[in-house]
Amino acid sequence: MGLCVLLSIAQRARSAFLTWSSLDPGTAQTPIPTESLIAFRTFRDGNREIYVMNADGSNPRNVTKNAANDNDPVWSPDGSRIAFSSDPDGNREVYIMNADGSNQTRLTDLPEGARSPAWSPDGRRVAFVETRQGNEQIWAIHIDGSNLTNLTGNDARNFSPTWSPDGSLIAFHSNQNGKDMEIYVMNADGSNSINLTNSPGFDGGSSWSPDGNKIAFHSTRDGEPDIYVMNADGSNQTRLTNSPGLDLFPKWSPDGSMIAFHSDRDRNFEIYVMNGDGSNQTNITNNIALDQSPDWQAVVTSTR
Ligand SMILES: [Ca+2]
């Protein structure tokens, strides 16, 4: 029975990536897997909500549907749930819900609040940022609410955790060198923090490629925020976007061929997707409201 479910998921995932569409068939082909989903946050309904849309931008739907400020959506590794941050009872905490928005449940309960959840690849833990102003720390917690652990434990500001695909490492950005924000990688238990970037300006928003070989990130090293990519050891740092807008928070597609990010290059924030080499940058939201923080579903789930 379990094998049947696994086979079903594998077949559905495979068919998703064999089904392509093009947003502009008259010019360059931009293949986007139409059956995979992107979660994002938007202000189009008057307060921040988590939406889910097809990866070509079609069929956007509000899944949180509440009066609170819903932010930072991230898919569970099996694609069945979404972690996010929200403030329905006053301060911002990490929540988990089913992908259709049902069963919204608070995971953290910290006096200073929590945000920026990141799901571990084995689905058992969530890393997040505890928002103690000026001393933000990376923590991890089991999804049953147990084993709350401060992973950074330093005097610096630490943000945006993201797990390596094998679960052994967490990338984040921090000013722990006493200068400006740089991307660091530490062991998943918080030990052995290593600086991967060492450039003037803000480096952050890292996202690990599904094969573990690359990290996409944003940086202001060339003047204003753009998307970059580097090898996971920090070598070969390469610029992918060159727009006058704020290009931020890249996230890889599940097959590693594309990168989603948000940008205000067209004067309001939209979700864009591009090929992994920076070509074919395409606006997939096209909505006058603020659209930000995309996260690409890793696996197409069985509907059962
Ligand atoms: Ca809301």
Ligand SMILES: [Ca+2]
């Ligand atoms: Ca820097």
Ligand SMILES: [Ca+2]
């Ligand atoms: Ca830019």
Ligand SMILES: [Ca+2]
């Ligand atoms: Ca928009």
